[in-house]
Amino acid sequence: MSEQERESGFALTEHGGDLDVAVWGPTPSACLDAALAALAAHVADVGDEQARERRPVEVTGPPEALLVGLLDEAITLLDAEGLLACGFVGNVADGTLEGEVVAVSLEGLALLGAPPKAATWHGAGLVEEEDGWRGHVILDL
Numbered sequence: 001m002s003e004q005e006r007e008s009g010f011a012l013t014e015h016g017g018d019l020d021v022a023v024w025g026p027t028p029s030a031c032l033d034a035a036l037a038a039l040a041a042h043v044a045d046v047g048d049e050q051a052r053e054r055r056p057v058e059v060t061g062p063p064e065a066l067l068v069g070l071l072d073e074a075i076t077l078l079d080a081e082g083l084l085a086c087g088f089v090g091n092v093a094d095g096t097l098e099g100e101v102v103a104v105s106l107e108g109l110a111l112l113g114a115p116p117k118a119a120t121w122h123g124a125g126l127v128e129e130e131d132g133w134r135g136h137v138i139l140d141l
Helices: 028-043 063-081
Strands: 009-015 018-025 052-060 083-093 096-105 118-129 132-140
Touching: 009 028, 018 028, 028 063, 028 083, 028 096, 028 118, 028 132, 052 063, 052 083, 063 083, 063 096, 063 118, 063 132
Parallel strands: none
Antiparallel strands: 009 018, 018 132, 052 096, 083 096, 118 132
16 A cells, blocks of 8 residues: 555553554645644544534644644644634644644533643654554553
């Protein structure tokens, strides 16, 4: 399977007060989008919610900082505005993530899990592998 054909996805494992998030995709941007989809899937049933809002986002640093930083931005958006990030549209180049967080209002959604307090640096990573990109981060619940 070529990098262009590889699909994006995520896996969630809850243990104790943490949520282990694994993501994969053909590009760093696809992994970041999957990370926000994972966050949304944990917090609420977004379903076919159509009222999507966009918020600009920019994070700089090494790949793991882009993953942790984007999730921290999403957690802040949830806390401050009641908007649940469910996707990322943008680019990653030269240590800069630039784009928009796609979000839905938490109001009226069926809640599934505790909203995270923070993305942790412990074990965080976003790396290119032979068959695409993989990321890992732990969310503190």
